[in-house]
Amino acid sequence: MKEWFTNLSVMEQIFFWLGIVSTLFLIVQIVLMCLSSFGGDVDVDGDGDIDVDTDSGVSIFTIKSITAFFAVGSWSGLLTCALASDSLQWIAVIVALVSGGIAMAVVVVLLRAIVKLQCNGLFEIDKIIGHQATVYVSIPPARSGRGKITLNAQGRFVELDAVTDCETKLAVDEVVEIVSTENECTVVRRIEIAEKAEKSEEEIEKTEK
Numbered sequence: 001m002k003e004w005f006t007n008l009s010v011m012e013q014i015f016f017w018l019g020i021v022s023t024l025f026l027i028v029q030i031v032l033m034c035l036s037s038f039g040g041d042v043d044v045d046g047d048g049d050i051d052v053d054t055d056s057g058v059s060i061f062t063i064k065s066i067t068a069f070f071a072v073g074s075w076s077g078l079l080t081c082a083l084a085s086d087s088l089q090w091i092a093v094i095v096a097l098v099s100g101g102i103a104m105a106v107v108v109v110l111l112r113a114i115v116k117l118q119c120n121g122l123f124e125i126d127k128i129i130g131h132q133a134t135v136y137v138s139i140p141p142a143r144s145g146r147g148k149i150t151l152n153a154q155g156r157f158v159e160l161d162a163v164t165d166c167e168t169k170l171a172v173d174e175v176v177e178i179v180s181t182e183n184e185c186t187v188v189r190r191i192e193i194a195e196k197a198e199k200s201e202e203e204i205e206k207t208e209k
Helices: 002-006 010-038 063-083 090-122 191-208
Strands: 132-137 147-153 156-164 175-182 185-190
Touching (some): 010 063, 010 090, 063 090, 132 156, 147 175, 175 191
Parallel strands (some): 156 185
Antiparallel strands (some): 132 147
16 A cells, blocks of 8 residues: 555645545435434535535535535546546646535535525425524625524424624624524514614504503
């Protein structure tokens, strides 16, 4: 094994180590997803701060899709290096990028299908209006971008995209209230603002009486 590895070119060694690391990381993600499913949890897209949201509510650049990109791309590049002559090693880079991009696209398509199934058959997002949730990924102010919230609803732990009309960013671990839903995305506000709004409504009702 050691002799085989030392005979590899620098590019082949790079592809090899990228393939090993990304594949192990992908296996860990799959195991965690399976454990989450057995536990009854729903994780629409638990991938952290690097998500770039699309109109569908599913992010393109997630940890899952990027891991798939490197795993498939690295092994495809290594195989191409092994088959191509020394003068055509650069083709392996192109093959790696193309195959990795295809793998990323497949992951995104699968995630979108999962989201649709969850929203249509398993989870009714409109019924969580008025519920409190915790910010999981910070939410930019004035609907300038999407963040994520988590909450227990309808007998399961749910993670959802969220926007806010607040003028300041909603930080991680901040407790918020869900005020509405739009295109499978929640609209939230700070609990303090929600309490002030409720008090104002009560005062108006008392004045009218």
